[in-house]
Amino acid sequence: MSILNRKLAYSLAINETLKQIMERDKEVLLIGQGVKSPWYVGNTCQDLIELFGEERVIDTPISENAMTGAAVGASIVGMKAIIMHPRIDFSLYAFDPIINQAANWSYMNGGRASAPVVFWLVINRAGEQAAQHSQALYSLFAHIPGLKVIAPSNAYDVKGLLTSAINDPDPVVFIDDRWLYGIEDFVPEELYELPIGKGIIKSPGNDITLVSSSFLTSECTAATEILKSQKISVELIDLRSIKPLDLDLIFNSVKKTGRLVIVDGSWKSNSIASEISASVNENLLGHLKSPVFRLNLPDAPAPASRTLEAEYYITKEKIIEAVRNTLL
């Protein structure tokens, strides 16, 4: 019996998804540095070893390349492997198995095999952690043919998208933002899927389209509420996936509003925001009432010191300013 309107924190929604899928399917395997340690993973992996044993829930030596390759290899022989990197920055040691191997596996083998692995990469930033503990590398992975990339923004979405990712026959990168971990939402108890590659209109509006994903959808939601009180009607789109991008959803909205602000939690150059902006300009130039605006991080590594950090990250105030400027 499902409890109606049950609220669950985002991190516990991940934990529940893993428990339910691993219970249902013995072929699901979780590998990751720190799956035993809340210091690494919060409560996303709690009880998993007790429930499924150390053979299927594997804490690892610090060997990102081989551990990621092992997950890819297990998936190539038919297991559903999840490889978790508690900081996305460390997954860069594993570019070969992610990009050379998994992403290309289906194509270079003429569709005769695939690597249905999930790369669970956690963004864990701020708190003066500086450049190598703060990166949000969305477009780096979204650039690669053969990969799919999900970037959920809330507890309900993460359960549905992670379920889809694990069930997907192709490799999926799950970019997980720790800033979401404590945020609660309504989450059904039973497993469900959300389609990879489809976004959602979080709130309908007429004056301007605001596109975002991952943690920044929370900031955009707050900004949208404030703007509403100022009589500005924002249509807020949450991408849910950043590869494939749901361009149709964005196009239909921009045709209606004629204005677009893209809020993207990574660097501006060659970003998801750049990709959306280019696509809108290629297809909808006649519909635009003002230039597309990209709100990104500045093209600089993340700083340590609090004064610089405060300047670096995107806030609802910066989003409101971007929307108001685009409406001028």
Add this chain to the structure above:
Amino acid sequence: MKYSKEILISLYRTMLRIRTAEESLVEPILNGEIRTPVHLYSGEEAIAAGLCANLNHSDYIFGNHRSHGHYLAKGGDMGAMIAEIYGKEGGCSRGRGGSMHLIDPENGVMGIVPIVAGTISLALGAALASKIRKDKKVVVSFFGDGATGEGVLYESLNFAALKKLPIIFACENNLYSTHLPISEIRVNEKIYETAKPFGIESYRVDGNNVLDVLDSSKNAIDKCRNNQGPVFIEFLTYRFRGHVGPDDNIQGSHVDIRPKDEIEKWLKKDPIQHLKEIMIKNHVLSDLDFSNLHHEINKEVKDATHYALNSNYPNPSDLLKYVYTK
């Protein structure tokens, strides 16, 4: 003679099939019919033949850029391999992979790629799957001496030892890392010793003696199947051809960069000739039997080439097919 007639003929046949298929590619490479980079396995046949002879059909192998021999020895279809090398839709990877991306999952050829050491960790994962599933499958990771420069090998050795995985690290040491002789890439030329600090049983075998390969790999495979893996075996061998293509072809010169006397020394250690001499000495096959066997294999290669040449090239409209499964 401790070896049965059947096993000797089978090893000879496997090696000769590989050699004949490989050498059939030389002319089409030189005249431009074959364009994909081809790394010929000629000279190293004893390793694939001897090791795969002990594997079950359901066991897995992973290979590298020089893996035609592994593919054939594990049971991969020859016509599909040659068609792949010609870039045809009828190839094992439907013309999307070429010589360096052969696959035949139904026969346990799970992945072959040219990123040096790229499949070592994939084989590690397949061995992990075998351990979790308790299905007793053994996994062989074939890589060369050049791959010992890659960090992922050492990460994989550590993890395989830690979890006692059923994996054989099969290092084919042909003494050259593309153009560089082994003395220029490492201090200790005994590659097998690098596995010892990880607590892995490791040893060196004459990779041109198929019976030594057979015996040593049987021991290793039995250990892996009985949860006593992993095992690291260094097979000492030599490639008869260039790193890529029939010769090293530096600036169109069609010469080999290796010392002439070194090449001649190794040509005398031809693994196929070596086994043939043993078989003649032990009256396993007559001259006529050998002649018939060669004739049969020549025909098989001819038929496989015929299949490849008659297969279509992929349709340009299918360019984007297979990027994703769905």
